[in-house]
Amino acid sequence: MEKPAKRVSDSFVETIHVVRPVHINSAGRLFGGTLMQWMDEVAGLTSKRHTHGMTTTASVDNLQFLRAAYQSDIIVITGKITYVGNTSMEIRVETFIESRDGSRCEINRAYFTMVAIDENDKPARVPRLILETPEEKEEWANAEKRREMRKMRTAQGF
Template sequence: MKAKTVQESIIETNDIVHPSDVNAYGFVFGGHLVSLMDKTACMAAFRHCESKVTTVSVDGIHFLRPAPVGTMLTIHASVNRAFRTSMEIGLKVTAWLPGKPNEDICRAYMTFVAIDEKGRPKEVPAIIPETEDEKRRYNNAEIRRAARLELREKLLSK
């Protein structure tokens, strides 16, 4: 299986915050934003492994700023690291309103597993980090994975 670069996995999607997407205060619902991020991350994982994928975990969602009605959202997703059958996807959401600079409003990590026709996990291509930022994200993904697995083990052993 041929390894791929991070650049080959990049997906960007855009959406606009509509009145039906907001809470009583006029800002985008967190759940709506998570749904958009999950769809974009799914496309990045699919692009990387060229196989069906499913979300297995959502980690470290950080809502940084609110986004009011009319905000144009850009969701950026790419594979940070590929393990045997899973991939960590890094996400960044930026917001734009006319006359204002782009602002980061949310960051998160999602883990996807590639699945075969019978729904069983299957191997994925390795990822090749090229830039310093990609290498940092690649290394940090291993730290997050170890923490997830340790927490899972602790919770299941009780």
């Protein structure tokens, strides 16, 4: 039986980290691999909230390091589902530095494709997505374009 459709807001995730000495690379900045791990965790949590099941990371697109982060910075990472296919979901993961006054400056953005996995480790159908706002409908339309580009890359082997 198909699981009930979910709203975008049902699976929204936000995590917070403080950049500590252990996270700093030799250039004195937040190590990119640490940030990517935190982002992957957010994408995983978002997809698990949408499916209430197991999921795995299939690919990451458009990962852009826009600005560096330094020791003691407060890092906020958000995950929002943008699109569902049959067994896959696209999650927009955004990373910000939050200042003491609460304002946020975006330092990274990426689109994760997560695939639902059943008890036999095979792709499983995911709940449908309810789009409530013009922004969510626009994100869905853009996600369809990214999905087509992914398919083209796979077909052409690059």
